[in-house]
Amino acid sequence: MIQVCSQCGTRWNVRDRQRAWCPRCNGALLPPSGSAQAQWGPQAHPPAQRRFGPMLPSGYRWVAVRPGAPPPPRRRPRELGPTPRYQAIPRWGLVEYFDSAPEQRPVRGGPSSATVRTTLMATMGALGAAALVHLVRYVLLIVNRTVLLNPWLAGAATWGGVVVSVVATFMVVASAVVLTNWLIARRSAAFGHSGRQEPRSIWSLRAGCLVPVVNLAWAPVYVIELAETEARLRWLRxxxxxxxxxxVMSTVVSIFAIATSFTADAQGIADNTVTTIVAYLLGLSALLLAQQVFLGFERRPVERPARRWVMVADKSAPVKPAAPAEPAAPDGPGAPDDEHVAPREAASVVEPRGRNPAA
Incomplete structure (x- = not known):
């Protein structure tokens, strides 16, 4: 048996026993059969009609909706994908583009700094190896005074010295050519940056740096001119x-060693070997010092000036005399109060007299 609530419209299965009140809203239950007028009588009105208007058929209830067309269905939010992850900082967005023309800097020619250093290190290694081979040869000459040497050992010492001397000579020439090219390119960049023209021609620079004996007088002059142009002569002099x-000492000793290398007696050969060792060591020292001069130039680019402008006080401006310091007022009961200070003096007072400064 089904009974419908007259207030909330809920259908209740009461089985075979008729009930009068709704268990949910405590409203009156309609009879299982017949109309509401038959139940309540012609003059009676059920509670639902008194509250909500005319009586609804069984199984219906009032629903409040807004006037007009039904509202559109609510769109469900789109499902978001996984959180983006980047292996590197993204470069999209927040990029500023400027239409100004890029500054054109003069391209510096000549060998690079790494090429010059590599050539100098290889040449110094060849000179050191040549000095070591001639030292071993001198030791073998001393031993040969009392003991007969093996022909293979004597030949290796003789021809080994010749081979290493030829290699060292070629490396010295290569270092001279590389340093000359670097000097020409550096001078061109320095004079161009200072707004002057190169006073020396390329052929005069090459002749003054590569011709033997002549380069002793002109190559250092060219280097000093370069230091003056870059305002670094004070540090590189x-x-x-x-x-x-x-x-100069290395060149003089080398010329003397070459001049005495044609002797044939044993003592002359030994003396020439010692002179050759000293010449190679002086050449190694001269090349090491040349590398120091080269690094002195390369530590600072041509475009960066060696001077630094600082602000100093103008001595021509009159200096106002400082106001005399006033004696400190004693602290205590007899100290003057703040209100008795003169107006001009009170304007310059930072801390009130007779009181501790604020924390």
Whole structure:
């Protein structure tokens, strides 16, 4: 048996026993059969009619909706994908593009700094190896005074010295060519940056740096001119002079060793071997000092000036005398109060007198 609530419209299965009140809203239950008028009588009105208007058929209830067309269905939010992850900082967005023309800087020619350093290191290694081979040869000459040497050992010592001397000579020439090319390119960049023209021609620079004996007088002069153009002669004067002196000594000893290398007696060969060892060591020292001069130039680019402008006080401006310091007022009961200070003096007071400064 089914009974419908007259207030909430809920259908209740009461089985075979008729009920009067709704268990949910405590409203009156309609009879299982017949109309509402038959149940309540012609003059009676059920509670639902008194509250909500005319009586609804069984199984229906009032629903409040807004006037007009039904509202559109609510769109469900789109499902978001996984959180994006980047292996590197993204470069999209927040990029500013400027239409100004890029600054054109003069391209510096000549060998690179790494090429010059590599050539100098290889040449110094060849000179050191040549000095070591001639030292071994001198030791074998001393041993040969009392003991007969093996022909293979004597031949290796003789021809080994010749081979290493030829290699060292070629490496010295290569270092001279590389340093000359670097000097020409550096001078061109320095004079161009300072707004002047190169006073020396390329052929005069090459002749003054590569011709033997002539380069002793002109190559250091070219280097000093470069240091003056870059305003670095104050820091590079001493290294250039030391390199110049050692280079002259190395050239003199090398010429003497070549002049005495045609002797045939045993004592003359030994003396020439010692002179050759000293010449190679002086050449190694001169090349090491030349590298120091080269690094002195390469530590600072041509475009970066060696001077630094600082602000100093103008001595021509009159200096106002400082106001005399006033004696400190004693602290205590007899100290003057703040209200008795003169107006001009009170304007310059930072801390009130007779009181501790604020924390």
């Amino acid at each position: 001493r290294p250039i002079i030391v390199w110049w002196v050692v280079w």
